[in-house]
Amino acid sequence: MHTSVRLLPLVLLVLTACPPPGPDGNPDGGEQEVADLCNSREEALSSPECQLTPGVPLEDRYLSFERDTDWYSVQMPATVGPRSLLRVTAVYPVPITAVNLSVSLLREDGSALAPRRVDVHGQGQPKPVEFLLPFTEPGARLFLLLGDEPSNPNRPGYDARNPYSLTVEVLDNPDANEPNDTAAQATPLPLSSAGGVLSGSASGYLATPGDVDLFSFDVPAGKIAYVRVATATLSPQPVPAYTLSYRLLRPDGTAEAEGRVLTNVIRADLATARRVTAAGTWQVMVRGWDSDTSDDKPAPGDTRVPYTVDVKVLDEGDPNEGAGGNDELTRARVVLLSGGPSTAKTSFTGRLGSVPDKDWYAVDVPSNTTHTVLHYRLVPLSTGGRFPPLPGLADRLVRVLTPVPGFSANDCATKADVCPKGNGYGSDSTVTALVNGWCGNSTPLCLHSSRDESEYFPHLRNLEGTLPVPPHGTTVRYYFLVQDEGTSWADDKDYRLEVEWRSDPDETTRSGGGPTETVVTKEMASDDAGTAFPEPPRGAAYEVSGSISYGMGRLAGNDPVKGQGVRGPMDYDAVPTDVDTYVFFLPSSLPEPMDRTWELQWEVADLPDGGMPSGLALDLTFCDANRPDAGTSCTPVSTGSAGAPLTLAYRGEPLRAWHSPAGSLSNLQPLYSLERKDGVTRVTVQPYACSCLEPRFLKGGTLKVSVGAVDRMDYGQADYTLRTAHTSYPRTYSTLDGGTASCPRQDGGVTADGGMTPACVFTRQP
Numbered sequence: 001m002h003t004s005v006r007l008l009p010l011v012l013l014v015l016t017a018c019p020p021p022g023p024d025g026n027p028d029g030g031e032q033e034v035a036d037l038c039n040s041r042e043e044a045l046s047s048p049e050c051q052l053t054p055g056v057p058l059e060d061r062y063l064s065f066e067r068d069t070d071w072y073s074v075q076m077p078a079t080v081g082p083r084s085l086l087r088v089t090a091v092y093p094v095p096i097t098a099v100n101l102s103v104s105l106l107r108e109d110g111s112a113l114a115p116r117r118v119d120v121h122g123q124g125q126p127k128p129v130e131f132l133l134p135f136t137e138p139g140a141r142l143f144l145l146l147g148d149e150p151s152n153p154n155r156p157g158y159d160a161r162n163p164y165s166l167t168v169e170v171l172d173n174p175d176a177n178e179p180n181d182t183a184a185q186a187t188p189l190p191l192s193s194a195g196g197v198l199s200g201s202a203s204g205y206l207a208t209p210g211d212v213d214l215f216s217f218d219v220p221a222g223k224i225a226y227v228r229v230a231t232a233t234l235s236p237q238p239v240p241a242y243t244l245s246y247r248l249l250r251p252d253g254t255a256e257a258e259g260r261v262l263t264n265v266i267r268a269d270l271a272t273a274r275r276v277t278a279a280g281t282w283q284v285m286v287r288g289w290d291s292d293t294s295d296d297k298p299a300p301g302d303t304r305v306p307y308t309v310d311v312k313v314l315d316e317g318d319p320n321e322g323a324g325g326n327d328e329l330t331r332a333r334v335v336l337l338s339g340g341p342s343t344a345k346t347s348f349t350g351r352l353g354s355v356p357d358k359d360w361y362a363v364d365v366p367s368n369t370t371h372t373v374l375h376y377r378l379v380p381l382s383t384g385g386r387f388p389p390l391p392g393l394a395d396r397l398v399r400v401l402t403p404v405p406g407f408s409a410n411d412c413a414t415k416a417d418v419c420p421k422g423n424g425y426g427s428d429s430t431v432t433a434l435v436n437g438w439c440g441n442s443t444p445l446c447l448h449s450s451r452d453e454s455e456y457f458p459h460l461r462n463l464e465g466t467l468p469v470p471p472h473g474t475t476v477r478y479y480f481l482v483q484d485e486g487t488s489w490a491d492d493k494d495y496r497l498e499v500e501w502r503s504d505p506d507e508t509t510r511s512g513g514g515p516t517e518t519v520v521t522k523e524m525a526s527d528d529a530g531t532a533f534p535e536p537p538r539g540a541a542y543e544v545s546g547s548i549s550y551g552m553g554r555l556a557g558n559d560p561v562k563g564q565g566v567r568g569p570m571d572y573d574a575v576p577t578d579v580d581t582y583v584f585f586l587p588s589s590l591p592e593p594m595d596r597t598w599e600l601q602w603e604v605a606d607l608p609d610g611g612m613p614s615g616l617a618l619d620l621t622f623c624d625a626n627r628p629d630a631g632t633s634c635t636p637v638s639t640g641s642a643g644a645p646l647t648l649a650y651r652g653e654p655l656r657a658w659h660s661p662a663g664s665l666s667n668l669q670p671l672y673s674l675e676r677k678d679g680v681t682r683v684t685v686q687p688y689a690c691s692c693l694e695p696r697f698l699k700g701g702t703l704k705v706s707v708g709a710v711d712r713m714d715y716g717q718a719d720y721t722l723r724t725a726h727t728s729y730p731r732t733y734s735t736l737d738g739g740t741a742s743c744p745r746q747d748g749g750v751t752a753d754g755g756m757t758p759a760c761v762f763t764r765q766p
Helices: 002-016 041-046 409-414 429-439 505-511 695-700
Strands: 058-063 070-075 084-091 101-107 112-118 129-134 141-148 159-172 192-194 197-204 212-219 224-231 242-249 255-261 269-275 280-290 307-314 333-336 344-351 358-365 372-384 396-403 445-452 464-469 476-484 493-503 520-523 543-548 580-585 596-605 615-624 635-637 647-649 672-677 680-685 702-710 718-727 732-734 740-742
Touching: 041 070, 058 070, 058 141, 084 101, 084 141, 101 129, 112 129, 141 159, 197 212, 212 307, 224 242, 224 280, 242 269, 255 269, 280 307, 333 344, 344 358, 358 372, 358 493, 372 396, 372 476, 396 464, 409 429, 429 445, 445 464, 476 493, 505 543, 543 580, 543 702, 596 615, 615 680, 615 695, 615 718, 702 718
Parallel strands: 333 358, 520 580
Antiparallel strands: 058 159, 070 141, 084 129, 084 159, 101 112, 101 141, 192 197, 197 307, 212 280, 224 269, 224 307, 242 255, 242 280, 344 493, 358 476, 372 464, 372 493, 396 445, 396 476, 543 718, 580 702, 596 680, 596 718, 615 635, 615 647, 615 702, 672 680, 732 740
8 A cells, every 4th residue: 555655656757757859849759848828818918927027038938739829918118218119039049949930019909010920940040030110109018929830731830848038128229310211300411511511420220120211411503412321340340130222312302323232241331422403402311121132021120230321512623514514525625736746735634523424525636647646644633532432443434536427327337437447346245336336326436445444453554545647638526535434433533634646757657648558668688697696687688667656556465354564354446556567578589499597586665764665566478479369479378277367476485386296395495585675675586486488488579567566565656676587497496405406307308390398387387
């Protein structure tokens, strides 16, 4: 009898014990015995365990069985006032739970104070369910209903092991401007004067979901309104719960400007500067966007992160903007270049002081019978800058255009005599669209030069150019457009646009007074002695000289995408480079074998400041006498056997010469040498190149060499000397192991006409 009594508690203990829950948070094979409280609205009113105290967390509460719900009540303090906020936070502070916690916030009459909120976390970690909203009713009673929102209605979740916590708080809104959510409630932003600038600032919080803050200020017409909305840096500040946005509203309520920034990624820094045409009260609207969605779901509030609004009202700082401004081509500021080439110059000072801002200028070039060039340069200055540069990188651009009245847009886009194109298009469809777009203007405009400041290379000196001005019998007008790319950036700093009309005596001499350049002919002299090989002899018999005066030059070693040289990735010139053309007469009656070595050297004079203007590129055209063409004695050959142009330009790295075995990388050597001394940069073709004149070309009798600029480093004039001669073949060259080798010799083969197989195949490309 006594034994039975003693065993009973042990049996009951075993029956009420519960195994640990499974991985989903639910018990497996039993339930932990926990108190099930607050199951109804009545209990929330009558039971102390179900009545919350503001500011005191409620913990150790469970949704311990399927479809379990918990009711709580809370009475607001008598101190609740106009700027009070109600914050409710419910959360499972564990890594995993089967409950998708839902919370309803109700008034005493049962109506919803705010839409029900649910933490649908799936297999992830549970997140807090939070309400944050204005509440101004002292003494009011509210109810909270908590439960599970099952992803699958047939499998409701519960958690008898992990408790949730629930906290109700009454806070003061940190935004002292509230309420300012409507235009009628906008917070006035007083402006004070200092140094001729009216300025003012304010701060606020987007403290509650869907919060909108408005600030107002008065602006007279003709002023510049600068507005900036920003937050502090993300570290050590917390990341805002929203995406910050703003709108600058005109007096009629329409938007003049707007913007937003992903504040969960970068610090918010939004700004604009606008020219005010409508005087009156302007407003700045600040609001948040939901960072996780693209719809109009109200953004969450955040009481931790303040923002600031800065406003400046400024006088127009660009003297060109008076009396209608110069924002359109028809209102361009025009200057006549008087005094003739080499003495005529002018400059314009302006600033990008608002957005959108376009500055148009023009120069009239009087009639002239010689070849001249027009040089321009945009120089940023340090004056001005009454407000910080607008967010983003500087991306100014310059366009140089001439009208082509009397011609159609198609004529402008397709006819080189109407609007020169050269080979400046390249393969870039963006540049093609740019050129054709200006041709499609109401009065077709020919784009001669285009420069885009590269935001990736802030030290690139590419806002400059030189373009040809052919002889002309009437005054020609050149328009210059200065703006930023996309017209969304400004810095209120002055710039100077310099324009200079220069003579081009070299081009005038070559043209003989006509509109086009003539070809210079010359006998290629022999250097049988070869005492200075590989350098050709000096002297008039071996030299030609000239000047490359305009164009941005071609590319060989420089890469604009890497910020090399003075050419940006998007730059364009209708005439890419000045080209001087020579025809050298070759000896055509040499004994067999007719192979001859070609000696070649060129040098470019330094600029007055010691800088290097550019290198040279030589386009070659031989005459193949073995292939008569259409009644002529030879076929022009300007490409190698691989189809690439026969173009010579300095390359300093080791390369494979035409005679090196295909696929071999063991004996690469430089084909050119370069030295800078005595005020020149000198390039000499090296013996390893085995540069030679093939018999078929010697029989053809001519070699055309077109000289242009390459890898331009400065827009100064490139004065050059080209030296050339022919000498015996084959020659020897130094090998990498310190020995010598000979260029390919005759192999003793016999051609169909009984001649010997030529050893020199200079146009065979690797």
